[in-house]
Amino acid sequence: MSEFDPVRDAFGDARSSLKGAFVPAGVDAVLGTVRRRRIRRRAGAVAVVAAVAALAVAVPWANRSTPPAVPGPSPSASPSELPQLTPTPTAEQIDGAGVGPKLACRAKPEAYVEGAGAAGDHEVTMGLTDASTFCAGKKVKIFWASYACQADGTQDLVEHETFHLEPGDRSVTTTVRWPADPENLGVRVIYVVGDLAVLSEIPVGKRQQYPYWTRARGSGAFANHTMGEMHCGPPPSATPSASPSA
Amino acid sequence: MAGHRDFAEFYAAAFHPLATQLFLHTGSAAEAQDVVQEAMCRAYDRWSTVAEHEDPVAWVRRVAWNLATSRWRRVRRGIELITRDRLVESTPGPNPDRIAIATALATLPARQRQAVILHYLEDLPIAEIAALTGAAEGTVKSWLHRARHTLASRLSEALPAAEEVDRV
Numbered sequence: 107m108s109e110f111d112p113v114r115d116a117f118g119d120a121r122s123s124l125k126g127a128f129v130p131a132g133v134d135a136v137l138g139t140v141r142r143r144r145i146r147r148r149a150g151a152v153a154v155v156a157a158v159a160a161l162a163v164a165v166p167w168a169n170r171s172t173p174p175a176v177p178g179p180s181p182s183a184s185p186s187e188l189p190q191l192t193p194t195p196t197a198e199q200i201d202g203a204g205v206g207p208k209l210a211c212r213a214k215p216e217a218y219v220e221g222a223g224a225a226g227d228h229e230v231t232m233g234l235t236d237a238s239t240f241c242a243g244k245k246v247k248i249f250w251a252s253y254a255c256q257a258d259g260t261q262d263l264v265e266h267e268t269f270h271l272e273p274g275d276r277s278v279t280t281t282v283r284w285p286a287d288p289e290n291l292g293v294r295v296i297y298v299v300g301d302l303a304v305l306s307e308i309p310v311g312k313r314q315q316y317p318y319w320t321r322a323r324g325s326g327a328f329a330n331h332t333m334g335e336m337h338c339g340p341p342p343s344a345t346p347s348a349s350p351s352a
Numbered sequence: 353m354a355g356h357r358d359f360a361e362f363y364a365a366a367f368h369p370l371a372t373q374l375f376l377h378t379g380s381a382a383e384a385q386d387v388v389q390e391a392m393c394r395a396y397d398r399w400s401t402v403a404e405h406e407d408p409v410a411w412v413r414r415v416a417w418n419l420a421t422s423r424w425r426r427v428r429r430g431i432e433l434i435t436r437d438r439l440v441e442s443t444p445g446p447n448p449d450r451i452a453i454a455t456a457l458a459t460l461p462a463r464q465r466q467a468v469i470l471h472y473l474e475d476l477p478i479a480e481i482a483a484l485t486g487a488a489e490g491t492v493k494s495w496l497h498r499a500r501h502t503l504a505s506r507l508s509e510a511l512p513a514a515e516e517v518d519r520v
Binding site for chain 2: 112113114116117119120121124125126127128129130131132133135136137139140143144
């Protein structure tokens with residue numbers, strides 16, 4: 107016969123008294139909480155990445171040696187040598203046609219996307235413009251990030267990468283990736299060169315070829331966006347020239 | 353998908369025992385459920401790793417107890433000031449007055465209370481309690497000894513009163 111142990115006995119009573127006393131919030135509540143936290147974390151990561159990108163843009167400008175001498179009050183200094191706060195590349199500038207002679211040294215590069223599209227299942231390859239015209243001594247950081255648009259309109263950072271482009275480099279090609287996730291409605295790719303950000307939105311499962319900034323289009327699926335405008339929106343349905351190639 | 357199913361089974365099996373332990377520790381059913389739910393959320397967030405553990409319950413138990421201890425630290429002073437009879441607080445769920453051990457546990461220092469709950473309710477060996485609390489095994493033995501002594505005297509005081517109530 108076992109000895110009476112008031113402590114063990116009391117714990118046994120407690121165990122049986124409390125049986126069924128707690129109503130768990132449930133697995134769905136766990137899932138919801140975890141999902142919300144992941145979204146918040148990614149949003150935080152986006153903010154950090156955006157800050158890094160902004161810094162990457164700001165540092166080369168801040169490190170410029172001597173600002174170009176502006177001869178007197180005349181605004182005749184080459185606009186390409188002056189800081190451009192809101193550069194909006196035109197089709198002509200990008201294509202290098204229809205404008206005057208090409209400048210020997212650009213204050214900042216201009217982005218273009220070469221053969222962009224969902225080549226493969228979920229990949230898009232992007233290139234950088236001809237770098238031979240960069241001003242000597244400049245080093246340019248290029249940054250891209252891909253975002254997955256969720257059904258609820260929120261935006262998850264999927265992947266990002268930063269490159270250096272040295273003077274004399276012709277171009278850089280990178281592959282923007284995102285996972286095949288049935289919850290994703292599409293993918294946004296922010297492609298930043300200098301202080302120019304280019305946004306692309308590609309629905310999952312689509313194969314699209316975007317002739318970027320052709321003279322005929324001038325705008326379309328790719329448009330200039332500032333870093334502050336990264337939010338999910340309707341898919342870019344009004345992009346007639348973004349013809350599916352698959 | 354299998355991971356989700358595994359987690360659902362794990363949740364169903366582990367929630368109640370953990371909530372019971374933490375209820376006896378904190379004296380608040382809401383607080384106990386809250387910390388266990390939070391620990392479950394953290395487990396699900398890294399379920400692929402936690403599920404690989406030899407004993408995933410141990411992982412969640414440690415997180416839940418850490419949360420409870422940490423919260424407890426923050427509110428302990430306030431609670432002590434409000435009342436020494438903290439278990440009489442009105443919380444949804446089980447009424448602590450009906451559980452003799454809960455009232456007696458409330459008189460124990462937090463470390464002793466944690467040790468005695470883990471040992472007698474969860475049947476954890478002293479070594480595991482030492483690992484969970486970060487104390488030496490000898491310290492845990494000492495906590496258990498003192499806790500047993502206090503509880504035994506409190507329970508023997510409470511027992512006749514309870515028997516009288518039962519007879520009525």
